[in-house]
Amino acid sequence: MQSVKAIVLMDEIYLDNHATTRTDPRVVDGILPWMLDEFANSGSTTHAPGRRVAAKLEECRANIAQLLGAEPEGVVFTSGATESVNLAIFGVALHPRQKRRKIVSVVTEHWASIDSLKKLERLGFEVIRLGVEIHGPESIGMLPIDEVELAIDGDTALVNVMLGNNEIGTLQPFSALAALCRQHGAVLHTDATQAVGKVSVNIAELGADLLSFSSHKFYGPKGIGGLVIHPDSMSIPILPQILGGGQQQNLRSGTLNSVGIVGTELALTLAVEGMVEENARISRLREMLWSELKKRIEGLQLNGPLWNPPIQGMSLENSHPNPASSSAHFVADPHPAPLPARLPGNLNVCFPKVDGQSLMLRAPQLAVSSGSACTSSEPHPSHVLLAIGKSEDEARGSLRFGIGRFNTESEILRAADVLGDAYEELSRFVA
Ligand SMILES: Cc1ncc(COP(=O)(O)O)c(C=O)c1O
CATH class of the missing domain: 3.90.1150.10 (Aspartate Aminotransferase, domain 1)
Known part of the structure; x- marks a missing residue:
């Protein structure tokens, strides 16, 4: 070749x-056996090869969850951050039990959020897009918390704020934001695609309810990522966006990407270490x-x-x-x-x-x-x-x-x- x-x-x-x-290359080495030898569908638990892959993926899920401060059931594997962000935004806003009609976000989000929020607007949601700090050399790009305080209320379903900006690198402080969201009963989702594997990210400490990531941003394979749910937020109603075989507790159907999941676990472990x-x-x-x-x-x-x-x-x-x-x-x-x-x-x-x-x-x-x-x-x-x-x-x-x-x-x-x-x-x- x-x-x-x-x-x-x-x-x-x-x-x-x-x-x-x-x-x-260490990730490539680690995933090859899961392509060449242990290639069974993890859903095929009627036979031994399927059960071996299923066991490996559950081990990976548990390790990834532990590295990100979640419970194993709080990790939903997706095709990457775009899908995770879509699942978080549409999943929260469009759930039949969702009665709130307002979303608060930021002007500097990635297109995965921007375009999803535009669609919600067309569906009748009110979307408030807050500006960011332009002064103060160390806070350029940060979201002023008093702006959130003015925007958020009892009708806010979701607050959507990225953790690390993909263009100017601003890292958003989260503790005050998380406390505000909790106080108003709004779900807090963070697009942490640029931050996971690059800086220390622990959803339990951040206080976000939902967190999106993509493995190819931290030296893992493309086409795999996840939506992580805070251990205390497991009961948040999320409407699945991809329907089918009911995998991952029905939150995201489709055969698990075993190669991608093994690669994610390896890449994240290496990054954190x-x-x-x-x-x-x-x-x-x-x-x-x-x-x-x-x-x-x-x-x-x-x-x-x-x-x-x-x-x-x-x-x-x-x-x-x-x-x-x-x-x-x-x-x-x-x-x-x-x-x-x-x-x-x-x-x-x-x-x-x-x-x-x-x-x-x-x-x-x-x-x-x-x-x-x-x-x-x-x-x-x-x-x-x-x-x-x-x-x-x-x-x-x-x-x-x-x-x-x-x-x-x-x-x-x-x-x-x-x-x-x-x-x-x-x-x-x-x-
Ligand atoms: C902040 C942020 N969010 C979401 C995405 C989308 O990630 P993916 O293309 O892996 O779905 C990217 C990719 O550039 C990103 O930088």
């Missing part, structure tokens, strides 16, 4: 880890990219919140954890550190006087994104950048970098050189 690698330009630098991540060291390394690479770009480009602006200072004394070069050290029964820290203000691998910058797409064309060896992956094919400036007070021109002149596990210091230095040269060429052209 021809290696795919052979047809990839060898000098490519992948810095789009918010769009997706490379599947960790290596998180502290990996984040120190990645945030230092981000710091390096930012300062190297600033040296080369006058007037470069940071979009989004300032980050906390990087942890000192950590090696920058690739230090992947030893595969032998990974344990399937890793126990999460019960008292994780508070969330930083920004996702460690996120950098979003505005290049003065040029267009981000044109810059990308002049740096074809770089894989970066102008806006979010799902919107980068359309010409509109990013709704997130506009929401934090950027002009249309500034938004069009911005690029998002997602630094991840497999990036190295030399790639970062090369990316800064390539972009510096591309910017110089382009700005001469537009001057």
Whole structure:
């Protein structure tokens, strides 16, 4: 079989880890037996192969639940975050027992939420979309809690607020928000797609009722994710959106994606185990990219919140954890550190006087994104950048970098050189 690698330009630098991540080779190794040998349908419990797969998936479900602060029955596997977000939003709003007609959300959500909420609006729901902080260097993109206080009331069915922003990396503090939702009896759903596996995420501590994630964002396989339910919120009525064989307590029918579930469990275990060291390394690479770009480009602006200072004394070069050290029964820290203000691998910058797409064309060896992956094919400036007070021109002149596990210091230095040269060429052209 021809290696795919052979047809990839060898000098490519992948810095789009918010769009997706490379599947960790340890995850690939771990899932192969569940494709080649133990391939039975976990629903086929009349025979031994089916029962073996079913037992493995229940073990994975329990481990994933434990890593995210849930009970095993509180993990519903889906095809990814888009489906999970749809299940949370439509499942809560459209349940026949739901009498409330109001939804509170934020302008900076991902399209999975935005488009689902537009549909609810067409069905007669009132949707309130709150703005975010545009001042205060460490809180740009955060949801002001007093705005929620004004918007929420006894008719609010659902509050829908993402945990980590996919464009500017803002991490939303949740404790006051969760308390408000509880006080008003509103369900709190968080799209935690960019946060799970990147920062410490525990639904019980966050206080959200529902949480969505996608495994390919944390070095797991594509096409698998989940909706996680808080242990105290198991009785929230959720209307299933995919009907059929009644799997997963009827919440999401369809043959369980055994390969995806095994891969998710492995990827999440590895991410949680290596998180502290990996984040120190990645945030230092981000710091390096930012300062190297600033040296080369006058007037470069940071979009989004300032980050906390990087942890000192950590090696920058690739230090992947030893595969032998990974344990399937890793126990999460019960008292994780508070969330930083920004996702460690996120950098979003505005290049003065040029267009981000044109810059990308002049740096074809770089894989970066102008806006979010799902919107980068359309010409509109990013709704997130506009929401934090950027002009249309500034938004069009911005690029998002997602630094991840497999990036190295030399790639970062090369990316800064390539972009510096591309910017110089382009700005001469537009001057
Ligand atoms: C914040 C956020 N939510 C939801 C999604 C959708 O995830 P998926 O495409 O895996 O369904 C993404 C993907 O970019 C995302 O970044």
